[in-house]
Amino acid sequence: MNQLPCYPAISYSNGGETNMAIEAVIFDMDGVLVDSEVYWKQSRIEFAQTLGKVWTDEDQRLAMGRNTVEWAQVMQERLAIDMSIEDIIADMKRRVIAHYEERLPTLPGALEAVQLASKHYRIALASGSPTEIIQRVMQLTELDKVFEIMVYGDDIPNGKPAPDIYIETLSRLNVKAENAVGIEDSANGIRALKAAGMYAIAAPSPGFTLPDDILQMADYFLDSLERFSLNVIQEIEQQSN
Structure with a gap:
């Protein structure tokens, strides 16, 4: 594969460990396997418009990656707004699932990356999206x-950016943190992994730029999962030695 930009996590490295496989x-x-951010953003814009409000790009960035x-x-x-949290969630689930049913926007290389990883590593999904939405996307993609x-x-x-979802995923896999790599598109996601x-x-994810401090925090950068390969994982392992 072509050499990709790589950002060693100097201040955030899992220091002291050697030969960690x-x-x-x-x-x-969201934003990694499927280009769902466009649907979430559009659904929030539509939701806001029904209330005579405006949903901005900054609002969207604040909402990304959260449970x-x-x-x-x-x-x-x-x-x-004074609408209850429960009613907001129910309305948004309906809107987003309707978009998915119409067209599922898998990102280039995403399905292939999962299939490749599954042949060589244990793989898991850790998503902050509602259960019903995740399950529907997984059914539609057969992942x-x-x-x-x-x-x-x-x-x-x-x-x-709390690490809870990754700590829980590692626990279920019975894998130590230093033996696992996560793939994230958002600043909150990268913070959670580290x-x-x-x-x-x-x-x-397409259309979003990560801040420089987040890129420096990451161990590797991919502009598309089409560039994912076993070499990427091997380079990360070599960085840790």
Whole structure:
């Protein structure tokens, strides 16, 4: 593969360990496997418009990567509405699933990356999206037959950037953090991976740029999962030695 930009996590490295072999690859879903951010953003814009409000790009960035209750709270606060969290969640689930049923926007190289990883590593999904949405996407892509473990945002009290969802995923896999790498598109996702003590591959979703400090925090950068290969994992392992 072509040489890709690589950002060693100097300040955040899993220091002191040598010859640490990667055993598991953990994928985020939204913005990594499917270009769902466009649907979430569009659904939030539509939701806001029905209330005579405006949903901005900054609002969207604040909501990205969080668990279900947390992004609903962001919507409630940013739109200054008195609708209950439960009603916001129900409305958004309906809108997003309707978009998925119409067209599922898998990202280039995403399905191939999961299939490749599954042949050499244990693989899991860790997504902050609502359970119903994750399950529907997994059914439509048939990735529910590939992932060994799937952890949903509804199962986790604290969403990204808290490391909870990755700590839970590692626990279910029975894999140590220093033996796992995660693939994330958002700043909150990268922060969560590093807070969990894992290696992090930054793969920004289309149309979003990660801040320089987040790129420096990551162990590797991919501008597309089409560039994912076993060499990427091997280079991360070599960095740790």
